[in-house]
Amino acid sequence: MTETKTGTTFTQRAADVIKAIPAGRVATYGQVAVMAGNPQGARQVVRLLHTASNSLGLPWHRVVNRDGQISLPRGGGHEEQRARLESEGVAFTIEDRIDMRVHRWHAADTDLSPHHGA
């Protein structure tokens, strides 16, 4: 791993970030990567979810791509992810997309009142 001083790997931090995503909110792969300390780690976030989301009990369904779309293929988890998100209050557009302006998670936002947009 590229990390040693802290003893935490990017993957571990990414898992931590994902666990911190509150219900009803979503984050992008790239966003998680940035929060975990590696802006180029989106693919590693993918790998983490792909390989260990279930075993680590991660809220994998709260991670979508930058377009606010579910990246899982139809029949390969896409439907389940959408169902889980909808049950948490995440709305989908007719294009099967999430309005990221509304649902994107901000770490600091978990404590603040929803003061969105001006």
Place this chain on the structure above:
DNA sequence: AAGATGACTAGGT
């Protein structure tokens, strides 16, 4: 060891 893969992204056409 070298090449292919993937639940990605940013930038250009």
Place this chain on the structure above:
DNA sequence: GACCTAGCCATCT
């Protein structure tokens, strides 16, 4: 906005 290309990087063949 849809499509294409290049960059990215751990894991798998």
